[in-house]
Amino acid sequence: MNELESYSILIEQEIASIDLPQSPSNLYDPLRYFMTLGGKRMRPILTLMGAELFGTNRAEAIHAAVAVEVFHNFTLIHDDIMDEAPLRRNQETVHVKWNQNIAILSGDVLFVKAYQLLAMQQGAHLPALLEIFNKTAIEVCEGQQMDMDFESRNDVSIPEYVEMIRLKTSVLLGCALEMGAVIANASKENRHLLYEFGQHVGIAFQIQDDILDLYADPDKFGKQVGGDVISNKKTLLNLKAMELANAEQKSQLERLSSEQDAVLKVEQTKKIYSEIGAKESCEAEMQEHYTFAMNALSQIQLPEENKKPLVALADYLMVRNS
């Protein structure tokens, strides 16, 4: 998707301009390292597109856009500690490359950097931007806490799971878009519709993520196919399967959860999921959120032409890795 490149250039320029002093090096070296690990920079692109949708030059939203990206990176640094993740984008995580205390503290500083970027936007927009951003930041933390709580629970319902992914990842997409709309002085109603578009594309995207973990083409998928099944991770696939399974299938799945042979475990689980129709059930839920997103977008009273970049981006997100 070549049109994205022009956004990326602007975003990388702004990221490079963030003031990260040389000293204390244990505080700022990790941030220099982490901010250049790359990633798709989808969130800041959304902010820029959100501003452009309402006729405002993307450059006017660049500080807020990168504030969202910086916030996202802050959450990744702290999440990686909590999840004891050794790798991020195939490179060592901050708490592994340095240590945990440095990861906590450099994450904290990065969070302030997000607010510094936000504060570079026009004063007139600041109260609205802060309101969305603060609300979203809190929701993202709530989502992460729910995710951690779910690990030790065996009674997670599907609505609870969807609420967790909504908070942990999807609200930030809505926030990114809405901040662009705020900067473009869009009406409250249009801001809200754009937020809903982003939020539901985000939920659909996360459900796709759950599906791809088991059903992706191994040659194109960046990680081990079936990883969630092997580690008994709660995903929508797993929850849908347990909900729809008959008694026999349920006990088969429960037995499989302690299966040591990974290949066999994935193969057998896939077979039972197929009998149950777990994948199709997830796809239906994914499609629901995608449709909801598109409906929200269509309600914004603007020429369809203006919405094309957002539709293209959503379509791009929804077919990746598959």
Add this chain to the structure above:
Amino acid sequence: MNELESYSILIEQEIASIDLPQSPSNLYDPLRYFMTLGGKRMRPILTLMGAELFGTNRAEAIHAAVAVEVFHNFTLIHDDIMDEAPLRRNQETVHVKWNQNIAILSGDVLFVKAYQLLAMQQGAHLPALLEIFNKTAIEVCEGQQMDMDFESRNDVSIPEYVEMIRLKTSVLLGCALEMGAVIANASKENRHLLYEFGQHVGIAFQIQDDILDLYADPDKFGKQVGGDVISNKKTLLNLKAMELANAEQKSQLERLSSEQDAVLKVEQTKKIYSEIGAKESCEAEMQEHYTFAMNALSQIQLPEENKKPLVALADYLMVRNS
């Protein structure tokens, strides 16, 4: 100091009004717990006094005041993880009472709460408030990183040490006061003078803290007298002593650092410090900062009468526990 009580009532009311939902309980229970552990609430009092100094009703600065207190509590939760501290205000720390991941994440949420409080101030003041607050938040993190770095260094100079305590603790006192001045529409020059007053009272206070650790009246001191000496902590006392010691005294102090008998260690160290005049040297440096603070305050062109609460508060801080 009874005049402080009327400030405290307002502050505790505002703290009690912070929205901390019931769920996820693992995220918000720790915050309910931590925010009611108490403390002197000196920082928010400073913000309220900063506003009053320039003739603005304290109630107009209450959100910013409590934002500073909430930020301070956020740093304590994260610092306690990094320092592996079991107790805070004689109660279990969050990472001990819950766990480390919960302490990281609930700290993060508390940080956002500080920004939410700040955003409740008038929009016209927001850009200036955010500028001071963000700058200070970054400096506090830099100070904490320097403090951690110092643990594994044997070449910490006195100016470096003073810079560390300035960043880690004193800038927040300056920030608290200056935010009050911003809300009262004080001039840039007066804002700066008030900041300097707070910062240098803060440095003097921290130096006093170092002195009291060894020279406090054991009956009045809340913790073990000599704790810093026993744990070989770098303090201004220790750095001054090493700087002023002759070769013989230096080697005696180095030998004492591995002394196992705590009582003997404290007693002998105190004796050598006394020969060297380490305490007097620290007191001179403390007095310098105190004088600097008072000079800054005196340069603010207002009746001396208006400054009395600030002078009283500074005097109160400078004689505590001794």
